[in-house]
Amino acid sequence: MCGIAGWADLGRDLTQEADGAEAMVRTMACRGPDASGMNVGTHAVLGHRRLSIIDLEGGRQPMSEPLGGGSEVVLSYSGEVYNFPELREQLRSHGHTFRTRSDTEVVLRAYLQWGPDFVERLNGMFGFALWDGRAERLLLVRDRLGIKPVYVARLGGGVLFGSEPKAILAHPEFSAAVDPTGLADMLGLIKSPGMTPFRGMEEVPPGHVVTYDRNGLRSRRYWQLTRQPHGDDLDTAARTVRELLEDTVRRQLVADVPLCSLLSGGLDSSVLTALASAAEARSGGEPVRSFAVDFVGADTDFRASEFRPERDSPYALEVARHLGTEHRVIELAAHELMDDDARRSVLRAHDLPLTFGDVDTSLHLLFRGIRQHSTVALSGESADEVFGGYLWFHDPAAIAADRFPWLSRMQLITPDLLAPGFRAATRFDEHRADSYRQAIDGVEHLPEDDAHERRMREISHLNLTRWLPVLLDRKDRLSMAAGLEVRVPFCDHRLVEYVYNTPWHIKAPGGEPKGLLKQAAADLLPRSVLDRRKSPYPTTADLLYEKDLRTRVRSLLERRSSPAFDVVDATGLSRLLRQPEGYFNTQLRRNSMETALFLDEWMRGHGGLSA
Template identity: 45%
Template sequence: MCGIVGWIDWNRDLTRQRPVLEVMTNTLDRRGPDDCGYWVSRHAAIGHRRLIVIDPAGGEQPMVRDHGKHRFILTYNGELYNIKELRRELEHLGHQFRSSSDTEVVLAAFIEWGVHCLKRFNGIFAFGIWDEGEQRLFLARDRLGVKPLFYVQKSHVFLFASEIKALLAHPDVRPIVDAEGLAEIFALGPARTPGHGVFKEIRELLPGHFLLWDRGGLSLNAYWALESRPHEDALEDTVARIRTLLVDATERQLVSDVPIGALLSGGLDSSAITAFAAQAVARRGNNPLRTYSVDYVDNEPYFRPNSFQPEIDTPYARLVSNAFSTDHRTVWIATTDLFEALSKAVKARDLPGMADIDASLYLFCRELKKETTVALSGEGADEIFGGYPWFFRDEALQADTFPWSVKTEARLKILSPDAVHLIQPQAYLEERYRQALTEVPRLKGEEHAEARRREIAYLTLTRWLPVLLDRMDRMGMAVGLEVRVPFLDHRLVEYVWNVPWKMKTAGGREKGLLRRALEGVLPHAVLSRKKSPYPKTNHPAYLEAVRAGVEELLEDLSSPLRPLLNIPAVRKLARMEEEFDLPWFGQLMRRPQLLAYLIQVDVWMRHYRVSIL
């Protein structure tokens, strides 16, 4: 994976602006620690940071190819998993290749098919192609938005980059956040509106979309969207189809010229990916698959099972590792490191995120990078198979809001009256929810309960899944680790989207259909295991650390967050002795997570020198 940057300017001679391009590009050095490259002409400047995964010698970027009277310049972040099929077809059409990299295949495919190349790609990607002859920019992002892509459009100027930090490094882009941006932070949190960059003027290219920019202006287009249609396959045929698709997706995503591993919690999803990957690796006669799980130092004595996190992962991860003969390692995270990583996680994401979950994943990925460059993850299964609690709880199904935003008013008490008046968080949340519902692809004649779960599934895929994909991409790429997600192969997503709820819950279990597809593959204890989320620390030292951090924030008159807070309410929250659960961004957030989120917002406002408009 890599970091990409581009700058188109009709009024400036960019051949004199290379130093600015270099500064922008080098903010992404951790996304691409292995190499960098630049291409500059009068009106276009293209940058690239490279993480070498395939073809170290042949995949240098920006990649330049001439075709007829046209010169095309590509900056690409991603991975294609059907490169062999595409390459054969393009060679048959007369294209000649100088390398074995998928980068060259992407460029040749665009030269051959134009914007229609996107429908042929199976992979995760975000890329830009500048046509020097036509003076036209083409930007595209993968179907589910696994790879990030942000842009700024200002009259005669267009900028794009993998991450917000690269755009903010340009002298014409200022870190301004208006009331709408603050509403994204406090009303929606990490589950921000698709396309919204939080900072004023910064936008995100939507998943499944491409963009064209030339002297005539901007054109945004969708090339992929979920389509609702009746599901006609019987249960056993559906089970077989899902297994076939998942095996194929996993095996395709093992392509790599560098060490590859898998994230293994011992849950259903990560265990499935581990099983199919380990079997494929063994058939090829390679070394055993490396697998990794995460836990917290001295956490077990303080762990208390609950409905959200019923048990610890470690025994199940060991069970799966033994079953498939993987080379397994548990990464142990200390409380002090977790607290200190809260700020690192903000700077990796460019926005406040999932607090200690982001921080923990950052530390986890940092350890993995010492041994591997690519890892497979089970991310996405809960979204496509309906594994979250909100698919089952009447409170969420009947709520007139996002299912992870039930009882929002409770958490908004931490905001000052002036902030509430400025942001109007409840109204903003309601508006965004209504907007999201208008996008749902309906199925004519679908009965109410089924239609409601289709709504919940759409909201989960388009509003909640990006939270996790952003987290995984930014925390991994902050240390130069590429994470792949076989469950989000678009063929599997498209197929499962139309499977009726009764079939998805076969056997009366959440993700019952997936469990059926994995029968005979996984150990019974894992196959029947209840969903357990990414682990959080229960150590009281972490609560004390974030409590002290918030107290310090409240006493610091220079804190940019302080004017937005109801200080007595936050102070009471920090000092109270009894524990509490507060609905917050899709899960029961205990006090440490809420306090840590406030610390992250403060770090974000300071580090990016946020100006509130």
């Protein structure tokens, strides 16, 4: 896994201006601590920071191929293409020879063989830039689900690009103005495709290729969720899901560095750990390494709720013993979650005031701990979106509501805590409603779908296209800031396409959340894990954390000149603090205060709202 950054401009000689691109590349060191490189051409500079995973010596980047006449094709690539062995054999049959064992070279030669449509042949997670000197054309490519990020911004007649906003913000000629509508979109958990809180900067949407050439800048979608007939019964669907998962996990175990599994003891991570253990056993490999997080004092501090009914640790240990993994628990104390450096690391990793508070801090600290032992980790992220596991998939009120379903249980900041001027200027409520309707309009249905099937397909589509990207972006930023590559097998597009088109009564037979996945994995795990209720990523219930949070918010309120109050209502924040001690013992109740604090620091770094 790596970080990319660069600059293309057909109207400037960039060989004389490479310093700007070099500054951009330096910001990606967190994503690529092992090596760096730049390819400087007349009209394009491609930079790269590498986290070495496959072919540690041969996969250096940017990678180029001379084409004669002084032109070349250059690739700066981040991600993994899991079907690269098959593609390499296909390319060999077309006469290509290979200098390395890396998937990077396979991607480069796939473009040379098949042109811009080559991306449709790739199975994996990727975000990369490819410069074709013959056509004077830059391609920015992002994987289908948006696992790996790519950002782009216009600069004069050219474009800047990078894996994260910080790369573009580092260019000396780019002005980092805060866009109010983009900020409202982020705070509202709307995730409008391409939108960012920075004026003039866009995110390459999942499943898109952005092209820059003499005809300007344009975007093409190469993949989207489509509605297809599905005739399989439950048993057939379960077998198909199992086969797809086995193949996906087998492919995603390929690495030349230590690999592990994130094991919470929930269904999703346990299924992947079981499949990985079985695959390693078949190949004569070592026991899978597994990691879990817990909090000091959680055995006495934990309080069950509908949102989080029980602790993870007992189940994670049960699965680890059942599978024989080499299991480690990384235990975090409240003072580590309150540490200023840790909180700032999360803000730097995000580049945005998007935080789920101690969830993000603990996740980043977990990744740091794992990185001492492994470089690659498998994660169960996206299984809830694919198989319908969240509570809002099964809550009649959330299903019937004319809004994004996750807002019934998850918000960064409640609308009543937004400053009235900001809420009015951004048309916050109207923007969220309009975005919801636009998202719904993009869902395809078949004539035979009844009303319930249509609605559940809409809920699934919304989760996969608007909610999942928020979580994938979060996991990418916090893991890569620790130099850890996280792979997400449930995001394999073949699995996503198949399950998306599975009727709801098969996906959730008898109304059972993720019933299809449970049947596919019935022989892999203890019954207690298969029957376990959904429990989100854990958070601390230590009162010390709540007290620290209150102290930070009081300090913010004493500084009424903070630019955060252009966005957050100070009176509402003061009223929130009057809740009794213990009220903020859950992440959901803390989110608004955490967001206000992040907004304060982020906006002081980037300036106030632009007009």
